[in-house]
Amino acid sequence: MKWKFISMLLLIVLSRLTFIFSEDAVKLQLRNYATQKGIYIGCAVMPQHLDDPTFVNILTNNFNYLTPENNMKWELIHPKKDSYDFSGADKIVEFGLKNGMRIRGHTLVWHYQNPKWLLDSKLTREEAMEILKNHIMTVVGRYRGKVKDWDVVNEPMGENGVLRLNIWYQNIGEDYIELALNWAKEADPDAKLFLNDYGIVHENQAFCIYIPYFIPTFLPIFR
Numbered sequence: 285m286k287w288k289f290i291s292m293l294l295l296i297v298l299s300r301l302t303f304i305f306s307e308d309a310v311k312l313q314l315r316n317y318a319t320q321k322g323i324y325i326g327c328a329v330m331p332q333h334l335d336d337p338t339f340v341n342i343l344t345n346n347f348n349y350l351t352p353e354n355n356m357k358w359e360l361i362h363p364k365k366d367s368y369d370f371s372g373a374d375k376i377v378e379f380g381l382k383n384g385m386r387i388r389g390h391t392l393v394w395h396y397q398n399p400k401w402l403l404d405s406k407l408t409r410e411e412a413m414e415i416l417k418n419h420i421m422t423v424v425g426r427y428r429g430k431v432k433d434w435d436v437v438n439e440p441m442g443e444n445g446v447l448r449l450n451i452w453y454q455n456i457g458e459d460y461i462e463l464a465l466n467w468a469k470e471a472d473p474d475a476k477l478f479l480n481d482y483g484i485v486h487e488n489q490a491f492c493i494y495i496p497y498f499i500p501t502f503l504p505i506f507r
Contacts, residue, residue: 315344315347329353358397391438409456412455434472437465
């Protein structure tokens, strides 16, 4: 059966309320049910969660899809211009692989949780492109073949229905989205690439209107 993706990161029912529902949650065994139905049930975690035996028991018995809550965001994984900190992300990825879970990388481009060195930089278009490309190639390249899915650009649309004026849009232009997707594809040709956003059914319908303009470009990327 072809796997279906359920776009949910359940931070409540089993993981966040461990101290209340730990005994019942361990007994649920939702992961077996999900596997039988051919679906993924995902959870976002922090590295320290994986040091808690009760949390790990609930996680491995009920979830089959894992994503770092914060440790792949720029602020943590690329804290200085010339250095990376992969410790937290590595721990989560290796845990997921060891326990037979699919890994989703989150996120390569976002308007939030960026390091101070990046926010304070005065960049030309070429400089911004070089920084973004190096970041994507380095991070995706490190987890090539391990992280199967990537949120390449997170929340690109503003709630006003137009592209959000993030640091990349301001320094590169709207083609930063296309560039980021292509660099991610270059770094891992087999990974599935995503644009991740919220409210696209009701509050942010402009996302659905805007994205078709990119379809001719995206087709080679999402093949």
